[in-house]
Amino acid sequence: MNMLDVSDIWTLIIVIIFILSFILNFTDIPQRIQLWRFASYVRRKLIQVDDIESDVRRRLVNYLGSLGIKTPREIVDNFVNNYFLIEPVNIEPTDIIRRLAHLIRVRDTNIKSYIDYCMPGLTKVDKHNLIVALEIAAVITIVNKVLKHYFKTGLESNNWVLLMQLALEMPRILKIINAYSKALDAFFLGTPIGDAAGPLLVKYLVGGTEPKYIAEDTVYFDGVMLNNRRVYAIKAEGPGATVGRIGEAVEKLVEKLGGNVARIITVDAALKLESEVTGEVAEGVGAAIGDIGPEKISIERVAVKYGIPLDAVVIKMSQEEAINTMTKEVYDGVLKALDKVKNIITSRVREGESVIVVGVGNTVGVL
Amino acid sequence: MPPNLDIFTLILLIMTISLILYTLLLSFIQRKASRETVKPKIITKISCMRDDYSEERDFKKGDYVGLVVGKCPKCEGNLLITAIYLIRGVKEKG
Structure with missing residues (x-):
């Protein structure tokens, strides 16, 4: 083959650039290629999500089998495909919180009835741990369904932007799904999770004081004295996995004390920003509680009714740390938060006054 | 060339x-x-109620914070589980 001379080469390059420019600017070929690339990537990630979902169900079925349940697969399938909650009407906001609280409680009661019906004789601790484990399986199933919905919609409508967004979000979503999958072990074993930081702090504060019932799955501690200040403490009833009804409990306790409370201090786990360190403790104002509304508003309303200052102490952690077995860093954070709470009590509450400390979070593994 | x-x-x-x-x-x-x-390990910390003795061991199913697990070898007070936490292990080749 004869070698091309320099002018021929430049002509060839210019022609190639022209053709490429035409293809890039006036055809859908680049978008088609991107669509194909993103779809292929998302498809691979969806296979991983499918594997995680199957693995979670398999572990859950085995766990139910170990509890002596005869039809574990049916119980799991029935749970994950049901028990949705339709949010109340929000264009008429009057009493929306009461309606939402009512719906949440009805759902909780239905789930507990389902567990009692399918698995009679379970201990309260096993029942609570199992409910959370089933909720985890349900969450992973729902996320998987939603991801597949967007993937198929994107493919059907050749919407490469939708597939690109999905592809870019997939690593983060997979990370969260993996965290949920790992969290299952914590609930099977009954170890405290990161979110148990609040209840654990209360346990350290009250020591061996006997708990008293105050609201469903919620207890309070009375008679704890700290430098001549009377400390009342509230947490969910452990060691089963439950968050209790903290707001209702605070409301009842404040009313019971006739509003004679100098401060309410809420302690909770908080999601850290990427630049923050796990176990970092921060203090602020307000109700540190991560519920969707009813419990938090109960605390705020009763505090406003009696003019009680609300302090918030949070222990920072990642989402993965919040739902998995408590790490040493979070545990160290709890000890630091305990010092901070004691400091708030001694510096802002006068001798002879009362204070309520609320340990918000899932009390799994903490009595 | x-x-x-x-x-x-x-x-x-x-x-x-x-x-x-x-x-x-x-x-x-x-x-x-x-x-x-990375192989993590769950640790159970046991302490005497009078705070004169403490030990650590591997987590066992059924452990929870606040569980009485025996008597203190020093003062005969109750030994309680006071903490359960996970420590990250060293990187190992699987």
């Missing part, structure tokens, strides 16, 4: 080799990373 090898063929050849090497290197790095797993 061989007489029948022009500059463009050479550039194409170098780019192809670089691409193959990059792909191989990337798959080697990813495989190495997936082999290195």
Whole structure:
């Protein structure tokens, strides 16, 4: 083959650039290629999500089998495909919180009835741990369904932007799904999770004081004295996995004390920003509680009714740390938060006054 | 340079080799990373109620914070589980 001379080469390059420019600017070929690339990537990630979902169900079925349940697969399938909650009407906001609280409680009661019906004789601790484990399986199933919905919609409508967004979000979503999958072990074993930081702090504060019932799955501690200040403490009833009804409990306790409370201090786990360190403790104002509304508003309303200052102490952690077995860093954070709470009590509450400390979070593994 | 090898063929050849090497290197790095797993360990901390004795052991199913697990060898007070936490292990090849 004869070698091309320099002018021929430049002509060839210019022609190639022209053709490429035409293809890039006036055809859908680049978008088609991107669509194909993103779809292929998302498809691979969806296979991983499918594997995680199957693995979670398999572990859950085995766990139910170990509890002596005869039809574990049916119980799991029935749970994950049901028990949705339709949010109340929000264009008429009057009493929306009461309606939402009512719906949440009805759902909780239905789930507990389902567990009692399918698995009679379970201990309260096993029942609570199992409910959370089933909720985890349900969450992973729902996320998987939603991801597949967007993937198929994107493919059907050749919407490469939708597939690109999905592809870019997939690593983060997979990370969260993996965290949920790992969290299952914590609930099977009954170890405290990161979110148990609040209840654990209360346990350290009250020591061996006997708990008293105050609201469903919620207890309070009375008679704890700290430098001549009377400390009342509230947490969910452990060691089963439950968050209790903290707001209702605070409301009842404040009313019971006739509003004679100098401060309410809420302690909770908080999601850290990427630049923050796990176990970092921060203090602020307000109700540190991560519920969707009813419990938090109960605390705020009763505090406003009696003019009680609300302090918030949070222990920072990642989402993965919040739902998995408590790490040493979070545990160290709890000890630091305990010092901070004691400091708030001694510096802002006068001798002879009362204070309520609320340990918000899932009390799994903490009595 | 061989007489029948022009500059463009050479550039194409170098780019192809670089691409193959990059792909191989990337798959080697990813495989190495997936082999290195971190094995965490759950620790149960047991302390005397009078705070004069404490010990740590591996977590056992049924442990929870606040559980009385025995008597203190020093003062005969109750021994309680006071903490359960996870420590990250060292990286090991699986």
